[in-house]
Amino acid sequence: MSFPAPARGRRGRRAPEGPRASFRQLVPFLLEHKRTLAVVAVLSVLGAAATLAQPLLVGEVISRVQNAVPLGALVWLLVAFVVLSSVISGFQHYLLQRTGTAVVYSSRRRLIARILRLPVSEFDARRTGDLVSRVGTDTTLLYAVLTQGFADAVGNALILLGAVIAMAFIDPLLLGLIVVVVGASLALVVLLSTRIRAASADQQAKVGELSSGVERAVGSIRTIRAAGATEREIAAVTENATAAYAAGVRIARVSALIVPVAFVALQVSLLVVLGVGGYRVASGAIDVASLVTFVIFLFLLVQPLASAIGAITSV
Template identity: 75%
Template structure:
């Protein structure tokens, strides 16, 4: 399990990001164990070919000293060099391919997990940070195999084999070498912890940078129109600067780690040449043995240098893995369902749909957003105040902080009869959109119950539940792609004729006529090639195409002019036959014809009835009607 520790940044203490252990990396690697077994075998063969070379060199020197012929020794030595090189090249290819596969596998797992997370996680997290985990963080796992575990088996065998051979040749020289290398290993171990901590922080800063860029680019028109380009640029550059500063810290520590191996090699070589030359002169060892010892020294230092050089990349990868594992450890909606079902009472779990029950009923429903969502909103409000202070709006700095509304719904009770049109009205923040979110089970009530045809919706699989609804959210997004892509999001088998039918039903026939591509015409990023009203109508057409029994319309006519609003109402009336509608609207014309109107204020139902009944009985509704509900 990943852990967190506090870290100090810019004079304040903040939670450090999750840190992973090497054990958590093993499942990603063992997915490719067959390839790694082949790599291990190649490593053994390569290590044998490499270790044999100094021994042959020693034999060659001895034969030259004795005046004997070399025979096939030279060709054998050349063959060993070629074999070791070929093995190394193929092994490198396998590790590169496996590293790419590890990145691919981790991305698939992350994407599958992210797209199944509860809505509360998206409300509490920044989109750019999640995107950064899929892109940047997963890429760093590549280094574990290509730089961290590359030739791990072979290098270990070479190191151990060289150590044994050196012990046989001259134990005295070996003891001196072990002392030098031991000191370098201690230095690297002490520095590696600092690298991992800084690497984790760097990934967090990169995630913040991605979020900042996503925020600025996604609102580029608003930013330009408000003359805030320079301020937004400065804000994003500040995030980039933070990431840069952490990267510089990593570079400084790495600059200490990498030369350690080189220094160890140079000091070891000087020791061998000095002490070894003295021992040759004293007759303790031969020149051939000293040359072999020096070659084995190079073979032993080479894997050690590779290990030292890989420490930075591996620690960066483990820092990134901590952020990846944090998301993979989050429960999905399905897991939440299993938990809720396990705690459901026998009566709830066995309740069956009732023909006489309302289509939807709320019974004393209370709702409060989870603490992580509240904390995220408080942080966002704090950032907004900081931005206002930067543009010298002193009043924003002096105004007291607004405490977010924690209890959004307080004992809401009402019924939606089958086939009826029910309108939800009330001031902004009254809880209207939250009610639709609860019906869709984006969240579950804190207390109380919501039933669909008499069954508690928490006992229904979410996919089965949501198939009953056509949901058009406020400011419904348009997906990049074509008109058909957007329409078929919930109806993948719909034909072009089906798409054209619903488009004309919502008065979007002129959009089809703009391009010879028809439903294959592109809409641009975020639907930039459509007007605001057209994007809203496209979302309604998408819901109508799925032909669900219940339509949930959240201010679906808010972006339409008077003419198109009337046409939209006619279209909704046409498809509303034998369907249940729950409509949130700010326009009186959308409300007056409803079978039932539910008036909400501060998360409570303060009135229910028809338009005429509420005008007579509910002062708030009367006031809203007087102002055409435009609040």
């Protein structure tokens, strides 16, 4: 974990800027829970297999109904896969939430030990409230990164890859149209995420300044009251809170652009599949069962894409 972001010292000067954090710095925290994460990865693979089997079974059910062939145990097999996928998903969610909480706990312990061992000169260069903010608010971002699709990327990648391969076998033309629509949407999301990163860093800095202002005001409350400066201090701290609010609004504004991008991508993809796919069914290029299976695989793409967008935003 990189050290807290630079903040103005007690005398108004800025502390030396530390190195930018990297993914490599997350590895020690994740390795502490490698067994749990290995179980999560295995569950992701099993869940992906159970999820990918469902559209194929639905297509087989439709084909048998069209050809007046008995379904046999096919319906029960489909129900079993649905239940299995749901159970795996629930247990995997629990493990991820627990691991995310443990990672935050580990990072807080290390950061507390790091702060309390700093040279005294560092405390002169940094405000106490800012350091406290790093232990409290900054570490919770690790939880968001871990639980927003970072750890279960294995299962999502398998679902995405399996769905794309199956769709390629069903109808390469339809798949090509979907790739164009989704690719353009993802490119736009990546572009917007750079703005989220800058706004998020600014928000964390403003929250640190807010904590510092509150800590300074509370520690000097007797002097402030004696000097009749209560209203002035309230205004100063409120200004910091307003700056943090403004940074949060900027994040919300950019995030609000990402949500409709993903929604539009799904809607346009569905319209393309139904329009072009309906035409190809009418021309005899594919049958109804294949089109329905393709549509289900299209909806399966939503989960990994949503996780990827969420992970990009969180990271």
